[in-house]
Amino acid sequence: MNAKQETQHLSARDRELATVAALVALGEVGRGHLPQHVDAALDAGARRQEIVEMIGTLSQASGTPTAVNGIAAAAKVFAARDAAGKALPGEAVLEPGDAPVAEGNDARYERAKQVIQQVYPAGPTDDTYTSVERIAPHFWRNMATVFYNDLFLHPGATIATRELGIFAAYVAMSTVPLQLRWHTHGALNNGWSPDQLREVVRALEPYVGHANAYQSRLALEEVVAGRSAVGAPRATEALPLAALEPAAHFSARERALVTLAALITRATSPELLRLKIAEALAAGMAQADVWNLISGLERVAGSAAASRARLAAESALEAS
Secondary structure (H helix, E strand, O other): OOOOOOOOOOOHHHHHHHHHHHHHHOHHHOOOOHHHHHHHHHHOOOOHHHHHHHHHHHHHOOOHHHHHHHHHHHHHHHHHHHHOOOOOOOOOOOOOOOOOOOOOHHHHHHHHHHHHHHHOOOOOOOOHHHHHHHHOHHHHHHHHHHHHHHHOOOOOOOHHHHHHHHHHHHHHHOOOHHHHHHHHHHHHHOOOOHHHHHHHHHHHHHHHOHHHHHHHHHHHHHHHHHHHHOOOOOHHHOOOOOOOOOOOOOOHHHHHHHHHHHHHOOOOOHHHHHHHHHHHHHOOOOHHHHHHHHHHHHHHHOHHHHHHHHHHHHHHHHHO
16 A cells, blocks of 8 residues: 555554654654654645644653654655745744743643543553553653643644554554653544544555554554443444455464464563464464474574463463
8 A cells, every 4th residue: 555545444644654763762763754644744735834843742751862863854844844935835834832831840740731631531551650650650640741732733734643653653663652642642632533543554564664564553452342342432423433454475384384473573462472472373384393493593583582472382282
């Protein structure tokens, strides 16, 4: 599929903004692809300020260095479009103003708490955030104020756009499952549908890899199912589940082998490893093949990853 094409549930603009966010979060890994997708986002109707605001918001998700480098890369694209006379009418229009910061730190923090309540009305999904607020109140106060007042309320991008970018960044990172679930709720609470988020994950898979995409799909479906169970979904969420497309040119055994190799070399959860090893065995992969694969990848992935994979394999074999 052409990256600029609209899909059933996702506009070309939204697809490109999500891709930009994921590539920014990937840092050096995504640097080579970032300019073409900033360019494509502008061609699809995004504004320059919107892109900069979304990337700036990611400073609190994927880190300040990735945001700084991402904005610098975007600036080069803007300059190249101007030099080539390619800029579209309105893409460089600035929404003036600033986030509400003049009243002082207490007012900024109170406003940040109001934004948190608006974006995540159900509150924390576990005690992680509440424990941080209790144990390190100074850190929580500063973090929440900067993120949810200074960044979220700055002109130039909607909260929905910021949540889309954060969701895409966490799909790319794959190392913060709690935050991925939290911001999946945030995206759904701000107008994105489950099928739109599914298409975001599908669009990002070529850049973030199968393992990241697979884990993100599991997290997304877990959130959607949980919201349905407690009657939380909004009208935009009442859409049919999208089927995950199987690979067309691999046998089930070959697909299982490739998937296992990718998962073993990444920081994959033991639960996902056990699940995929069990699927590989069910697809016809011999036990000896599993052990040989783990041993062969040990020098590539490291002894810690190999040990984790062996424990997962033992658990899967015991359950089979």
